[in-house]
Amino acid sequence: xxxxxxxxxxxxxxxxxxxxxxxxxxxxxxxxxxxxxxxxxxxxxxxxxxxxxxxxxxxxxxxxxxxxxxxxxxxxxxxxxxxxxxxxxxxxxxxxxxxxxxxxxxxxxxxxxxxxxxxxxxxxxxxxxxxxxxxxxxxxxxxxxxxxxxxxxxxxxxxxxxxxxxxxxxxxxxxxxxxxxxxxxxxxxxxxxxxxxxxxxxxxxxxxxxxxxxxxxxxxxxxxxxxxxxxxxxxxxxxxxxxxxxxxxxxxxxxxxxxxxxxxxxxxxxxxxxxxxxxxxxxxxxxxxxxxxxxxxxxxxxxxxxxxxxxxxxxxxxxxxxxxxxxxxxxxxxxxxxxxxx
Numbered sequence: 396x397x398x399x400x401x402x403x404x405x406x407x408x409x410x411x412x413x414x415x416x417x418x419x420x421x422x423x424x425x426x427x428x429x430x431x432x433x434x435x436x437x438x439x440x441x442x443x444x445x446x447x448x449x450x451x452x453x454x455x456x457x458x459x460x461x462x463x464x465x466x467x468x469x470x471x472x473x474x475x476x477x478x479x480x481x482x483x484x485x486x487x488x489x490x491x492x493x494x495x496x497x498x499x500x501x502x503x504x505x506x507x508x509x510x511x512x513x514x515x516x517x518x519x520x521x522x523x524x525x526x527x528x529x530x531x532x533x534x535x536x537x538x539x540x541x542x543x544x545x546x547x548x549x550x551x552x553x554x555x556x557x558x559x560x561x562x563x564x565x566x567x568x569x570x571x572x573x574x575x576x577x578x579x580x581x582x583x584x585x586x587x588x589x590x591x592x593x594x595x596x597x598x599x600x601x602x603x604x605x606x607x608x609x610x611x612x613x614x615x616x617x618x619x620x621x622x623x624x625x626x627x628x629x630x631x632x633x634x635x636x637x638x639x640x641x642x643x644x645x646x647x648x649x650x651x652x653x654x655x656x657x658x659x660x661x662x663x664x665x666x667x668x669x670x671x672x673x674x675x676x677x678x679x680x681x682x683x684x685x686x687x688x689x690x691x692x693x694x695x696x697x698x699x700x701x702x703x704x705x706x707x708x709x710x711x712x713x714x715x716x717x718x719x720x721x722x723x724x725x726x727x728x729x730x731x732x733x734x735x736x737x
Contacts, residue, residue, distance in 0.1 A: 397593035398665045398712050399448050401584040403602030405432040406669060407706075408633050414671065414706040418445035418481070418566075426632075429459050429520045429581040430601055433632055436461070436579035443568035445484075446585075447477065450561040453588035457524045457600055458567070461579040463517055465492035466570050467499045471578070473566040474527060476557040484564050488527055488537070488554050491570065498547065500537055503556040508537060510547045518577070522599040529562060531555045543599055584664075592712050593664050600664070603657055606631045611651030611730035612687065616641035625652045634671045636704060642675075643735060651687060651732030656723075663721035670707045670733045674700035681737040684709040687730035689716035697736045707733070 407415055408424040421442020428434035435444065448454070454474060462471075470489035477484035488507075491499040495512035515521040524540040535554030539547035565585060569578045582602050588594045607625040614624045620639035621627045627639040628650075641650050668684035684695040684707050693716075695709025714725045 396449060397586050397588075397590040398710055399451075399585045399587060400446060400708075401600075401602055401665070401667060401710075403432055403582055403604050404428060404435045404580075405602070405604035405632055406606075406630075406634070408433075409435075411633060411704075412444070414704060415708075416444045416446050418564075419443065425579055429461075432581075432604060434459075434461075434579045434581040436577065437569040438577055441569060441571065443566050445475075445564055445566040447481070447564055448562070448585055449587070450559075450563050451587045452530075452561045453526065453528050454562055454565070455524070455526045455586040455588070455594075455596060456565065456584070457522065457586075457597055458583040459520050459522050459581040459599075461518070461520050461577065462492060462515075463577045465494045465496060467491040467493045469568075469570040470501070471568060471570050472525065473568065474529075474562040475564040475566060476559050476562055477564040478557070478559055481564070484566075485557050487529055487556050487562050490525060498539055500552075502552075502554060507552050507554070508547070508549055510539060514539075514541050514546050520579075520581070522582075524596050524598075526596065527554060527562075529555050529560050531560070538596075540596060590712075597662075597664055601659075603659060605655040605657065607652035607731075608655050609653040611653055611732060613649040613651055613732075614641075615645065615648035616643040616650040624650055628652065634704065636671075644680075646735050646737060649685065649692075649732060649734045651685065651730040654727075654729060654731050656727045658723055663723075663726060665710050665712045666721060666726060666729070667708055667710045668695060668731050668733075671704050672700055672707060672733065673704045674702060679737065680735070682707060682733050683736050685732055685734050686711060686715075688714055688725065688728070691716055692734075694734060694736075 472490040475484035486503040500508040526538040536550040683697040698707040
């Protein structure tokens, strides 16, 4: 699997958080983000964002953060086991920030490691990457990189607190409910160590969000609220829901779109299609994100539509027709959309 999740916070706001983050509280969308677009943050308030991941023994997290000061009373990053409760998961390992710009690592509150101080600069964007191996009896390890430099690499740690040697929930939060001045996050990815690509640190990353700019090759849905299908789904930065949308009740119907172009340097680690959708009547309806690449449609995993808007997401780590690394040209040639699968 390797790359499990990524977001740049660019196509939803705090009122739409649950479409991407199943568990959340507090915070606000912030513009601009690290490189334009949006970010998310907390200012003198508590709260959190949490997402589920598959059971993962070796987890890799990358996230841009902006912080004004530290307090190790509570963590800002929490790796959890939600096997027995998703609303009250148990912490395996968490990461806290001290007043001297160090990171403190705990196993569910018991300190198991502390980095050197002055690892980053307050009131600037920094890029943090953490690799954690969950194990008992000193079999675990933690590696921390900031702005591309490995600053902590310790083995022999006991990183497992529950009876399971994995995490399946990742939580981001300020370290308290008061005085949390200007804690912001952006450009986040989650990965594991499986597969042959994206199974280790990816380095400092940027999530570039693109929106529809024209109709694609199939437009089976009917447009409502705008003259063309793509104009119904080009909402930037957030979906306008029932104001403009496309609609179909036909199994097998496809709507796809030409997207905005990119001109990036460096490696493109993956492409993610995000489809905001809902059903408007009783009965089971399933849809799946899709892309058309090199003349062929590739279908993502189907999801069951709900009576309110949710987001179906699918990641393609490589260009699927040839299993090659994405390039600007292959991304720009994509058509992106959805299919009614049932």
